[in-house]
Amino acid sequence: MQLTDTEKAMRDGAGGEAVAAAMDLLIRYGNALGAERLVETDNVAGAFNASTPSVRKIAENGMAEVFSRLNLDSDKTVEIPQMAARTCQLITGIDDQNWALQGADPQMIEMQRASEAFVGQRGVNLMATCTPYQVGNVPTFGEHCAWMESSAVIYCNGALGGRTNVEGKESTGAAALTGRIPYWGYHLTENRYGNRHIRVDVPVRSMLDWGLLGYFTGEMVEENIPVLEGNLSGVDLVKLKHFGAAAASSGGVEMYHIPGHTPEARSAEEAFGTSRAEESHVYDAAARKKMYDTLQSAEDRKVDFIMLGCPHNSIEQVGRIAHLLDGKRLHPDVALWVHTPRAIRTVAERSGYVARIEAAGGKVMSDTCPAISRRLPEGVRVIATDSAKQAHYLPAIAKVQGWFGSLEACIEAGLTGTWKGDF
Amino acid sequence: MSTLTTPLLIRGRGVVAGRVEGEALVTTQTISGWGGINERDGSIIERRHELVGQSFAGKILVFPGAKGSSGWSAFFHMTRINGVAPAAMLFTRMTTKMALGAVVTRVPAMTDFDADVFSAIRTGDHVVVDADAGTVEVTRR
Numbered sequence: 312m313q314l315t316d317t318e319k320a321m322r323d324g325a326g327g328e329a330v331a332a333a334m335d336l337l338i339r340y341g342n343a344l345g346a347e348r349l350v351e352t353d354n355v356a357g358a359f360n361a362s363t364p365s366v367r368k369i370a371e372n373g374m375a376e377v378f379s380r381l382n383l384d385s386d387k388t389v390e391i392p393q394m395a396a397r398t399c400q401l402i403t404g405i406d407d408q409n410w411a412l413q414g415a416d417p418q419m420i421e422m423q424r425a426s427e428a429f430v431g432q433r434g435v436n437l438m439a440t441c442t443p444y445q446v447g448n449v450p451t452f453g454e455h456c457a458w459m460e461s462s463a464v465i466y467c468n469g470a471l472g473g474r475t476n477v478e479g480k481e482s483t484g485a486a487a488l489t490g491r492i493p494y495w496g497y498h499l500t501e502n503r504y505g506n507r508h509i510r511v512d513v514p515v516r517s518m519l520d521w522g523l524l525g526y527f528t529g530e531m532v533e534e535n536i537p538v539l540e541g542n543l544s545g546v547d548l549v550k551l552k553h554f555g556a557a558a559a560s561s562g563g564v565e566m567y568h569i570p571g572h573t574p575e576a577r578s579a580e581e582a583f584g585t586s587r588a589e590e591s592h593v594y595d596a597a598a599r600k601k602m603y604d605t606l607q608s609a610e611d612r613k614v615d616f617i618m619l620g621c622p623h624n625s626i627e628q629v630g631r632i633a634h635l636l637d638g639k640r641l642h643p644d645v646a647l648w649v650h651t652p653r654a655i656r657t658v659a660e661r662s663g664y665v666a667r668i669e670a671a672g673g674k675v676m677s678d679t680c681p682a683i684s685r686r687l688p689e690g691v692r693v694i695a696t697d698s699a700k701q702a703h704y705l706p707a708i709a710k711v712q713g714w715f716g717s718l719e720a721c722i723e724a725g726l727t728g729t730w731k732g733d734f
Numbered sequence: 735m736s737t738l739t740t741p742l743l744i745r746g747r748g749v750v751a752g753r754v755e756g757e758a759l760v761t762t763q764t765i766s767g768w769g770g771i772n773e774r775d776g777s778i779i780e781r782r783h784e785l786v787g788q789s790f791a792g793k794i795l796v797f798p799g800a801k802g803s804s805g806w807s808a809f810f811h812m813t814r815i816n817g818v819a820p821a822a823m824l825f826t827r828m829t830t831k832m833a834l835g836a837v838v839t840r841v842p843a844m845t846d847f848d849a850d851v852f853s854a855i856r857t858g859d860h861v862v863v864d865a866d867a868g869t870v871e872v873t874r875r
Contacts, residue, residue: 343833459804479807
């Protein structure tokens with residue numbers, strides 16, 4: 312891989328041991344990819360804090376060791392300087408305020424706080440959400456980024472026209488300290504054109520519709536780049552957030568185009584660019600029903616947990632839940648947790664949404680989600696969620712049965728304790 | 735069972751250097767890291783995966799590549815720290831998740847093969863991976 316003089320100096324220790332370790336990792340990683348060079352980035356979204364039992368032993372030796380080993384893949388513990396690039400923390404393991412409700416060990420929240428103090432001191436913005444683009448990190452068109460979190464990556468590329476690959480815990484650590492990431496994959500214009508076509512024949516309008524279409528898209532195109540055309544309406548931030556998270560879960564979709572709606576596709580012609588559709592798929596009523604059925608992993612209709620907010624909810628989504636629960640009470644056997652970024656929770660509190668959800672017996676959580684934290688209310692056997700991503704992952708992680716459906720179906724299950732579903 | 739006297743030789747590109755031999759575990763399905771494996775025992779936990787319940791610890795893992803969450807590298811990184819990493823990774827689809835995961839797992843890794851590894855290697859075969867030389871030797875078991 313070609314390095315600039317500045318990058319060679321970083322490798323050779325001019326920026327200190329941590330920067331040298333970071334550059335060493337980027338070189339190993341870039342060579343593994345077959346990248347020709349690195350590209351400058353000033354927008355890093357990664358996972359830097361210590362919040363799980365698995366890192367406890369390392370954290371006992373100090374937070375510099377956590378960063379060295381887990382964020383730089385360095386065997387030597389190095390002193391961690393200020394981040395060189397604009398850097399934020401993504402979703403984390405423990406809700407800083409509701410940790411007791413989550414059933415987290417007090418020592419674990421202390422560890423998370425100590426690690427956040429450590430990285431915060433070094434310039435990591437503790438957004439603590441899977442949706443940094445909802446709380447102040449909105450890449451500009453064409454901006455080179457180094458982001459983790461598959462649902463955020465697909466949003467960055469597809470919805471915003473920022474440029475990032477799916478980075479990991481180690482590469483974002485190295486990018487944060489060097490302001491560099493391998494120039495490979497989605498950083499290059501020619502790799503961003505569509506190579507699959509999806510014709511949407513059944514109307515896609517509601518949140519449920521967009522989630523199901525996303526899940527279908529991932530199943531069909533795997534890691535390719537779909538161009539979606541047809542009966543699509545209601546395109547907005549929350550629909551694309553839901554669509555992308557689903558597509559990134561069932562496949563590995565990191566980029567898509569919806570001509571007329573997404574920034575690199577003013578037309579289908581622009582979406583395909585110098586590429587072409589190697590395969591075409593049709594999304595019809597039968598495909599929609601099949602996706603709905605695929606997402607169900609439950610048999611028992613007696614539900615005891617409603618999980619909302621994956622990816623983290625927007626302020627409008629929290630408001631909608633408050634509206635649906637207004638003046639009602641959850642079934643006594645059911646817990647309902649809504650997940651939203653801490654910054655949005657503050658607005659939700661001020662808007663009265665949190666109080667209305669809590670009056671119905673629900674909770675508004677931040678910083679984490681059950682799949683990341685692996686923590687659910689005690690004794691949960693059957694969950695219901697409006698998130699295709701959560702329905703895909705949580706049953707396997709938490710060994711529970713899972714129902715998937717619309718927000719309205721989830722709220723109804725919360726109020727009655729029984730899953731009826733949408734079909 | 736038939737035993738080949740001469741091992742089959744496959745050539746490819748080394749992604750992470752090193753030489754190791756062991757027993758193959760083969761799947762034609764991509765693997766999820768976060769939510770797809772248990773990093774404490776090296777087993778596959780994805781409910782619809784053909785290897786669900788099986789462990790890759792110490793095996794020559796032959797698979798198309800990575801899928802799913804960006805936690806891929808961190809979870810395979812933890813399998814190394816927990817001593818349950820695969821002995822080597824042979825994969826066919828290069829992605830950032832796969833490259834970074836292989837680098838931080840620090841086991842010999844290869845891709846870009848001159849033969850179809852999924853028909854050439856079966857679970858249980860004895861495999862010698864030499865990522866420095868760019869060769870894979872397969873002995874049927």
